[in-house]
Amino acid sequence: xxxxxxxxxxxxxxxxxxxxxxxxxxxxxxxxxxxxxxxxxxxxxxxxxxxxxxxxxxxxxxxxxxxxxxxxxxxxxxxxxxxxxxxxxxxxxxxxxxxxxxxxxxxxxxxxxxxxxxxxxxxxxxxxxxxxxxxxxxxxxxxxxxxxxxxxxxxxxxxxxxxxxxxxxxxxxxxxxxxxxxxxxxxxxxxxxxxxxxxxxxxxxxxxxxxxxxxxxxxxxxxxxxxxxxxxxxxxxxxxxxxxxxxxxxxxxxxxxxxxxxxxxxxxxxxxxxxxxxxxxxxxxxxxxxxxxxxxxxxxxxxxxxxxxxxxxxxxxxxxxxxxxxxxxxxxxxxxxxxxxxxxxxxxxxxxxxxxxxxxxxxxxxxxxxxxxxxxxxxxxxxxxxxxxxxxxxxxxxxxxxxxxxxxxxxxxxxxxxxxxxxxxxxxxxxxxxxxxxxxxxxxxxxxxxxxxxxxxxxxxxxxxxxxxxxxx
Amino acid sequence: xxxxxxxxxxxxxxxxxxxxxxxxxxxxxxxxxxxxxxxxxxxxxxxxxxxxxxxxxxxxxxxxxxxxxxxxxxxxxxxxxxxxxxxxxxxxxxxxxxxxxxxxxxxxxxxxxxxxxxxxxxxxxxxxxxxxxxxxxxxxxxxxxxxxxxxxxxxxxxxxxxxxxxxxxxxxxxxxxxxxxxxxxxxxxxxxxxxxxxxxxxxxxxxxxxxxxxxxxxxxxxxxxxx
Numbered sequence: 111x112x113x114x115x116x117x118x119x120x121x122x123x124x125x126x127x128x129x130x131x132x133x134x135x136x137x138x139x140x141x142x143x144x145x146x147x148x149x150x151x152x153x154x155x156x157x158x159x160x161x162x163x164x165x166x167x168x169x170x171x172x173x174x175x176x177x178x179x180x181x182x183x184x185x186x187x188x189x190x191x192x193x194x195x196x197x198x199x200x201x202x203x204x205x206x207x208x209x210x211x212x213x214x215x216x217x218x219x220x221x222x223x224x225x226x227x228x229x230x231x232x233x234x235x236x237x238x239x240x241x242x243x244x245x246x247x248x249x250x251x252x253x254x255x256x257x258x259x260x261x262x263x264x265x266x267x268x269x270x271x272x273x274x275x276x277x278x279x280x281x282x283x284x285x286x287x288x289x290x291x292x293x294x295x296x297x298x299x300x301x302x303x304x305x306x307x308x309x310x311x312x313x314x315x316x317x318x319x320x321x322x323x324x325x326x327x328x329x330x331x332x333x334x335x336x337x338x339x340x341x342x343x344x345x346x347x348x349x350x351x352x353x354x355x356x357x358x359x360x361x362x363x364x365x366x367x368x369x370x371x372x373x374x375x376x377x378x379x380x381x382x383x384x385x386x387x388x389x390x391x392x393x394x395x396x397x398x399x400x401x402x403x404x405x406x407x408x409x410x411x412x413x414x415x416x417x418x419x420x421x422x423x424x425x426x427x428x429x430x431x432x433x434x435x436x437x438x439x440x441x442x443x444x445x446x447x448x449x450x451x452x453x454x455x456x457x458x459x460x461x462x463x464x465x466x467x468x469x470x471x472x473x474x475x476x477x478x479x480x481x482x483x484x485x486x487x488x489x490x491x492x493x494x495x496x497x498x499x500x501x502x503x504x505x506x507x508x509x510x511x512x513x514x515x516x517x518x519x520x521x522x523x524x525x526x527x528x529x530x531x532x533x534x535x536x537x538x539x540x541x542x543x544x545x546x547x548x549x550x551x552x553x554x555x556x557x558x559x560x561x562x563x564x565x566x567x568x569x570x571x572x573x574x575x576x577x578x579x580x581x582x583x
Numbered sequence: 584x585x586x587x588x589x590x591x592x593x594x595x596x597x598x599x600x601x602x603x604x605x606x607x608x609x610x611x612x613x614x615x616x617x618x619x620x621x622x623x624x625x626x627x628x629x630x631x632x633x634x635x636x637x638x639x640x641x642x643x644x645x646x647x648x649x650x651x652x653x654x655x656x657x658x659x660x661x662x663x664x665x666x667x668x669x670x671x672x673x674x675x676x677x678x679x680x681x682x683x684x685x686x687x688x689x690x691x692x693x694x695x696x697x698x699x700x701x702x703x704x705x706x707x708x709x710x711x712x713x714x715x716x717x718x719x720x721x722x723x724x725x726x727x728x729x730x731x732x733x734x735x736x737x738x739x740x741x742x743x744x745x746x747x748x749x750x751x752x753x754x755x756x757x758x759x760x761x762x763x764x765x766x767x768x769x770x771x772x773x774x775x776x777x778x779x780x781x782x783x784x785x786x787x788x789x790x791x792x793x794x795x796x797x798x799x800x801x802x803x804x805x806x807x808x809x810x
Contacts, residue, residue, distance in 0.1 A: 330708065331708055332708075334706070334708035334709030334710065334732070335709065335710055335732075338709070338732055375708075377730050378706050378708070378709060378712055378730045378732075380730070381712065381729060381730030381731045381732065381743075382709055382730075382731075382732055384731075384742060384746070385731050385732060385735070385739055576738055
């Protein structure tokens, strides 16, 4: 517990020293100062540069010792050998933690590995925790601590935290997810993991009150046994979603047994993930869809209590396609109760009485006594006791504003979790989709993607019951 | 020190006798079997087990018995057993000159059930892992397998069987009753305990493991220990 909390300083430093701060806009040491200012970091900023008095209007210091106040976090953007020399100064100064952006360490061969070893030795001697080297840093939406080598930042404070073993991949993923309406708490580019590891941060998130969902952009674990232990403690409390790269078999060897030759790495990772309740996304699309589903449903409407889906569609074909996709994703599309069927016809005479039901006239033709036939169908289906979750399938390009308003209306009164699948495009449709995403509606482009995301939620719910039970044992 | 005899001999594979001892210790159900050093003895044992039987060559020099043509299936009489014994010895010499025959393994022939594989393996990241999958000669081609790290719980065993593509084979098809997967789960749990208790085991194959209507039976086992 105490061990995990010692990592707080990486996200909520009261002061940041940028070692290698620069006036040159092309340099990371310049971008970082700029980002600290524009992102709105509120703590003290100390640029360090041996030959500058001021950088971007902030007073600069020649050495770390010269800094007048205490330094919680030192961020290094100087070349690798200089990092090693300056780490000693940081130790003298009493710096608590460091993020090393610089490359040229263990990833760069034997000489770099030696430098990294020296770096860790110096840091350990002074009790400095290190993230990196060879990373793009840490971002925290609450403290407005920015990453360095990127120009876009998630603005909204959210409850998803990310650990990435790829600086570029993780950052781009976050921006893609922001585009889908997901908001974040903390994003870590972990780099070479010379000191603090992916698993250390996983363990930290278990007790971090601001993190409710964890996403890992993963290459591989060094200590698989500890991952199992930490993941088992984490997943009953917070969902963990993983996107794993390097899925093809590594370390192929001439195995003497069938078991040895069959043991491809991704299959073992999959076994471990299932065993520990971690949800693995098959690709970036699926990872984004899971995050949209979890972050929008988990804390608002709630996770579906079961796997039974009630489908309400405008057009007929996409409704059937959604039913297929749901079944293929391991969900059920049960028949409606007799009462529901009766009420459907009563409210909308043209409606289909089966599941999926449809308005029969695309939902927006004003020939019906109901002003909002689509919403009326959802209300009827919501009350069916055979339905755990509702899937609304959007119309074509006709009257997207109408459908958007229907969905927002459903959001305000529906008591069961629901998702929206809207397989249409066009300028007006896109604008309406952005509105829905801003309103935290779990929105998906295709039946297959929506159903798969829902399947992930239902799987987690099923695992949750088991994980909590085995925790009690 | 465990497996001292094997280590002394510089071998990686445990002998039939050593494997059988470990399987018995963990109550793993093996087909009825006996070991003979002569053809006459093989016939006597076959008569006791009852036909049809399976005859396998035992040699410290071969581990993949099928590859070495060291297996005779579906032998139905003492005469067939006698012929098979002499044929196996010839085949062994053809496969590898100078290969030493220790004797013959005579096993009850399982004629029903689905062939599966249960295995243990040391993963460089996660340590000992348990594998389950559809077995038999197609195992490496189908790769219809699931893994878990040790130790596993009963629910993990159930999941391992459920999540492979071939799981519907156990549920009964063409009017046949479902197979006894409970006994399969017991085997997975026992192998998990075995793997946790004996970290010296680098790799282990139980293949084939016949899942049947009543009970599951292991027909062959190989264990490789670290030297």
